[in-house]
Amino acid sequence: MTRRVLTRWLIVLLGLHGLVVCAGFFSPYNPAEQDRNHVYLPPQLLHLVDPTGHLHFRPFVYPWKLRPDTPDLREEDTAHPLPLRFFVNGAHYRLLGVFPARLHLFGGEDTRICLLGTDAYGRDQFSRFLYGGQISLLAGFLGAALTLLLGTLVGSVAGYFGGLIDDALMRFAELFLALPWLYLLFALRAFLPLAVSPLKAFFLIIGVIGAVGWARPGRLIRGVVLSAKERDFVRAARGFGATDRYLLWNHVLPETRGVILTQAAILIPQFVLAEMTLSFLGLGVPEPVPSWGNLLSNLQQYSVLVSYWWMYLPALLMVPFFLGYLGLASSLQERTETYMIERRSLGGVT
Template identity: 80%
Template sequence: MSRFLYGGRVSLFAGLLGAGVTVLLGLCVGAAAGYYGGWRDDLLMRLAELFLALPWLYLLFALRAFLPLAVSPLEAFLLIIAVLGAVGWARPARLVRAVVLSAKERDFVRAARGFGATDGYLLRRHILPATSTVLLTQAAILVPQFILAEMTLSFLGLGVPEPVPSWGNLLSGLQQYSVLVSYWWMYLPALIMLPFFLGYLGLGSELQERTEPYKIERSLGSLE
């Protein structure tokens, strides 16, 4: 039970941190592409299309297998976060770009630019807040996916190594028939996935509903 609880902390933190890195990278790339346009937009979006066309799960395996396997648990954890962030940024970047393209053409943004507002001020004050709903929705989708990705990597021996437990390497014992028939509690990490994922998606939907009125209020305040 102690290994199960500690492993849950590792797997959940990997999903949260990986989703945070992905959303932050997607925000930076999408905002730069949508706001500045031109050759930057073309280059960044062609790169995003390349990442979207690749099967991200196999790309995840390939990137992690290419990196050193004989590393400490902390280094392996950080490598997983880096790999997750590297393969998942393209879709949030495209969605953020679409929001930024629409937001930068609004009248209050044009008025602020006419009064001499800098690019940094416009992005920070008027444009990037409009992407909050998109980013929250993407985070709600990515966190369960990345937890499952970490579990898959650890299950296959490419994630956090023993003796540090995670839900993935705890499940790796189920590859042995003797464990399957004799130790039923080894199924717990697999059984906990469904209620956790459903609960997290419900929490994401609730947060999105709570932030929507705030977003409308900010837009009306900017128009005034």
């Protein structure tokens, strides 16, 4: 049962990440390509039925035109439908960052099709959303990996060796738990020159959010190690002349796998949010590189907030990603718990 739920969440997440990883293929345009003639274009809805009531099998959109008697209100130009073309050649990109390609899932004939509308520079929001996910999710992944690496290192050493080492490391961890990481990031960012290359900024963010967050998973892992090292099979192996390193690596650390996986599913979205917060405030990866935080930073302007509602849409599209991780984390948690219970009941009399 738990296993089925777990697989389901994994498939959902794999699908969503597939879209982002292969952003070049699924997005019709280059995310940095500007079109100053079509600024703040509303999203174009996909249609299957034309005004006369005929059903078309090829989806189409209508271009936007200004309403005759208004300065800025637009309406759909139903006289000129733009059919969607599938598997078209378009802008050059590198699939997975390696393979040069120019095939896109869909595109228009001569006019651009912007399903999520365009931003202040006429850039396609849909393409920017997919490409932006690459930056934000990668930051989440790498940040979580760094945090879990540090947390496992500190937690296992503290739990396994115990005594004064444990005391010292855990007081140190408490110090880190008390640190307000957002302000720490502000402070760190303040020391660096204003204009940092996107790559440098990216790794700076990952380094800081990864290095600050280790305390919580570290304490959890310490707890698991603490109980694992007292188990009889660890004692038995020590009795065969095993070294501490052997015991930690072969018997104790495998016990922490469930906690580490659950923590990863919790930390990745948390760190994606951290990256978004920073980029939203302009401290993250700088423009024109798209990231989810950069997309949302448009909303800082009052005029955007009031007039261009479709600039919210990226936020809405991020929700499934976070829900996916939430579901994954809870089913992983459940699996770890059932595993523990099953093992305890296996013992019989104690």
